[in-house]
Amino acid sequence: MKLVYRITGACLVGLAMLASTTAYAGNPDRAGSAGVGQLLINPWARSSGLANSNMASINGIEAQFMNVAGLAFVKKTEMMFVNTNYLGGSDIHINSIALGQRVGESSVIGISVAAMSFGKLDVTTADLPEGGIGDFSPVYANIGVSYAKEFSNSIFGGITMRILSESISNVKAQGVSFDAGIRYVTGERDHIKFGIALKNVGPPMRFKGDGLTVTGIMSNGTSLTVEQRSDKYELPSLINIGLAYDFLLSEKMRLTTTGNFTSNSFTNDQFGFGAEFSFNEMFLLRGGYLWENGLTNSDERMNALTGPSAGLSLQLPFGENKSELGLDYSYRVTNPFNGIHSIGVHLSL
Secondary structure (H helix, E strand, O other): OHHHHHHHHHHHHHHHHHHHOOOOOOOHHHOOOEOOHHHHOOOOHHHHOOOOOOOOOOOOOOHHHHOHHHHHHOOOEEEEEEEEEEOOOOOEEEEEEEEEEEEOOOEEEEEEEEEEEOOOEEOOOOOOOOOOOOEEOOEEEEEEEEEEEEOOOOEEEEEEEEEEEEEOOOOEEEEEEEEEEEEEEEOOOOOEEEEEEEEEEOOOEOOEOHHHEEEEEOOOOOEEEEEOOOOOEEOOOEEEEEEEEEEEOOOOEEEEEEEEEEEEOOOOOEEEEEEEEEEOOOEEEEEEEEEEOOOOOOOOOOOOEEEEEEEEEEEEEEOOOOEEEEEEEEEEEEOOOOOEEEEEEEEEO
């Protein structure tokens, strides 16, 4: 266990040093040159309703996407399932499930799985471009294993390793990526929060499979099969830097304002802003806005998301141990397509 602490500490120190020297590292000229775009899609309803702006304040198992340090706030056991109708009308769905378990007084382990479904696609060939010879289903999925720790009353940190897979019937790519994050909490009522997270760092990936082979007939009548090697592609690495401030309006009402800066390696940098209103931690209403350069110009826009997002949650306590059952929903505005709808169930024991 001491070895785990040392590795975690080294990762967090390196993350802080890297983030402190990074500013406006976005590179729109490299847009489209990275792969594994699934790593950039937030499959969770709560944080997506805030336009991904709450990386400094996110708590629980959903934090494994935004800032894994927030996983350290799992009290005992948490489970969550979310279904996302991605880009309404495109027939793309994302099913996500996560589990978090506290181990010891200050450590939490978590696991998350996100899988994208694209429906059935026709198999086509050069000779049969119209199909009619069968169909296949692309499979995009990632599995994350996380560890988070409370180092003190103010400092929290964590790391995540993800196994990545993207495949069709005869071509596939597999790889691994790593996330690391820290959070600092201060103020008389722990109402000021600061976070840094480094995401999607890992070795390049490459597609392989029988689908990259070509068979031809030579002049002497013999066949020759040639395997084409696809080029390697990078992961969409990024850095998140965020702030959050809690306005405690009364004993039952809270208003949290959030802000986040995302420095992307392969596209525009982004700024996210949001606010969450909570009544007795049972009813929560959220709204956010995600901005990047060229967002308001249809000729320059490089993102299907056009900025606004909103969401709500209903948390119902039950049992003697103050367990909670939560229902979450979020909506993100897109152009084109008919928005992104996410609905989920959250159980805290």
